[in-house]
Amino acid sequence: MAPRADVVGGSFRDPAGFVFRRGGILYRQVNQAGAEDYDRLIESGLAHELVARGLLIPHEEVAEEPATSSGAHRILLPDEVPFFSYPYEWSFSQLKDAALATLEIQSVALDHDMSLRDASAYNIQFPRGRATLVDTLSFERRREGPWVAYRQFCSHFVAPLALMSTRDARLGLLLRDHIDGVPLDLASTLLPRRARMRPALGLHIVGHARSQRRHGSEGERLKGYRERFSSRAFRGLLESLRSGIASLDAPSGVSVWSDYYDEATHYTPEAAFSKEAALGTFIDLVRPSTVWDLGANTGRFSRLASARGIDTVAFDLDPFAVDTAYLETRARGDEHLLPLVFDLTNPSPGIGWANAERMTLAERGPADLVLALALVHHLAIGNNVPLPMVADHLAELGRHLVIEFVPKTDEKVRALLSSREDIFPSYSQVEFLRAFERCFEPIRREPVASSERTLFLMRRR
């Protein structure tokens, strides 16, 4: 009997193969239905070239038992992706880099007489800090006619990028409601008039949406159209998409959460140094292999972990802060830091079929170490989450916790309470410890110099 294999939720649609997990290791099964295209991918040299350019996840063929009793062609062991993120958790620049990587992959594939048969943003991940295709079975032999993945590319990339760039950065969250990309008629409606006049957006969103509406029932006529799309037209389409996306600027403006930006700036240099030193000591004590920094802002403290070679995810709800963090990460070539847009008070849900295609945050954990720096007062006072519930959830997310307690006398808590009634009599360090000691065992504590704050290191019970 074959050892137990758990098929991964989001990979049931593809007859060419699927992903499964066995003994904590992720494998990809290539079915007989996908054998010809997979073999061509390898034999044509396309896989080798894409891997060498950092555009495709490397893999090796292994002699692992298939997940199904029949129909298997190969079992692949892909390089590990430290954290699977989703397009609705990416900032503008992350989605833009993912789009440009997809187009570059398609362009290289054409050189090898192959093509992407889907252009899902979910096929891209950021291992080693770079947008990388992780679905090795996305390729097929180039078929005559238009690009079968064009609609998906426009809905997954062009539409959300255009809306984020020209309307509002928060519209990237539309991808959370629309798992197969933003419908083009919706994007066309939301696009500002000036943006509709831009050639690429007018063509790939507005004109495309109209064509979908007008010609959507003419399936029987496709054969005639197939011959009207040459290889030059294909290259022209890719270049039009590439230049249109490359010309989109990152959204600008000040978000309603922009006071989060200032969170670190009100520290004195001495306090910031003290906090960094204590955090560094705690990280070295725990020696985690994964760190999640919740409320990371632009990732200043997350970098203490990533600089030690620890795979670190920096979550923040402000898309501008996350974009800044990503651009800095990319510029530094930091391979271990992944900034993501994430609201802990309304986290990514399980979405798709049976709510199981895309995972919640908790399902992607737990992390070895969770950082909750300057966060607890936002949850307990800013969002009325009782301290025991904060402790319960953080214990679900991480095996260890570094948490900063911010007392009511702190300038930031006073600011939070300035416009509301103080209905938080139990918000104190004593009650904080009482709530957290139910789930965690305190290991160390360090006062943050020149402030009234304290950093605690705890281990989950």
Add this chain to the structure above:
Amino acid sequence: MRDRDRLVIVLLLTLAFVSVGLPAAHAYVDPGTGSFIFQALVGGLLAGALALKVFWRRIVGWVTRRGGASQTATRSSVADHDK
């Protein structure tokens, strides 16, 4: 008129053609079919736009090389004169 403005006009005319050139659908609508047909309709235009872009880059490259060569030649002659 700049190339970009010309391109906008051509694209808008294409959009108008795509929008009104064929009868509207009333039955079951598959967005994939509309996307497929749309590519076929605009494919020729995009192939032409790419050819123009490549051609333009070649001209710019040629002029830049010529300018660079003549500047180098000028600098050489000045240097020769200084000797």
